Amino acid sequence: MNNNLDTKEIFDSLDNISKLGKAIAHPKRLQLLILLLDERRDFSTLLDKTNLKKTALSKHLSKLMTNHLVVKHERGVYNITTDGEELLKALTTVYKDSKSRDELKRKTLRKRYSNVRVINMEKTENIVSREPKLQRAWISYLGAVLGVLQSLGKEKDIDRVSVGGYSGYAFALPNVSKGNTCPSGPTALAVWPDIVKATGNLGFRVHEFVDYGGYPEPDELTDKDRIRAKNLFKLIKTAIDNDKPVV
Structure with a gap:
């Protein structure tokens, strides 16, 4: 099967690829990338948008900067890098076409329509005297x-x-x-x-x-x-x- 992947380069870069995966393996770090994708933001704005504590936000930003996904400018302003932007776009594309997304959507729908709250109602059961019989048919x-x-x-x-x-x-x-x-x-x-x-x-x-x-x-x-x-x-x-x- 020809998948157009340079497997040799992947094998030679396993550690770096793994570090890159770990860098985005947190919902808050993904949120930071999305926030910075729209525009540059300072530390206080990111603090307000993410509802994180200062120490936690600093650690997440440091992780992203170490992996060259985010860069810090003067006066404490942060911006997403080209690598960060491309990685975020690639993740979005993969997720849109993934089976896990479809399964999550099905689970969400099942939860939405199965968890029904009945308040101040007496449960009753109606018995149909004629039991239906399934008939398999093309039409x-x-x-x-x-x-x-x-x-x-x-x-x-x-x-x-x-x-x-x-x-x-x-x-x-x-x-x-x-x-x-x-x-x-x-x-x-x-x-x-x-x-x-x-x-x-x-x-x-x-x-x-x-x-x-x-x-x-x-x-x-x-x-x-x-x-x-x-x-x-x-x-x-x-x-x-x-x-x-x-x-």
Whole structure:
């Protein structure tokens, strides 16, 4: 594998590379580099920005200066060096593309949505009489509808092919509707309302909830998005509380 790295130079410089890594192996020293990346700052300003004590700040700055990542000018003004700037940029690039960043993001989301505080509320448990059955399928809608039907005791009367035929989904292949194509399939095209309506041919009344909003990133959520989500969960909860299956 050709990785364009000069391995000989790396082996010859292991000690120096290790020292450089140790120089930035502290959150406060990284913070100092970021602060100095914007502009030159004096000791008192850095003291205020980092909330460090004078002795601790002096040690961190000394570590960075020893490794030529920060330089001290007259009157106690500090500035990031070219080496410090390039190292910080390289670290940022590596972190953006790293698996650890993705894992940290997933952990943050799990923590955000799993640690829910319930205050002055009595915990209740609703039991759905018809246990859902997972159906593996390439087409999620057909698999979900089949799972609902089987939970209703129709496993002997109907299969995935029948669901596709009765709902009309099978006839939307290859996901083309009046000249339009979309990787999302019929769910994104004008034929979708007809498929939902035709699903009723399976012998059950189908109620459809439609929301034309998008799906923003967690960090971009607005109050309007949160209200939409709460309303949707309320609809789902109401249906489940009334012992009705939800797709």
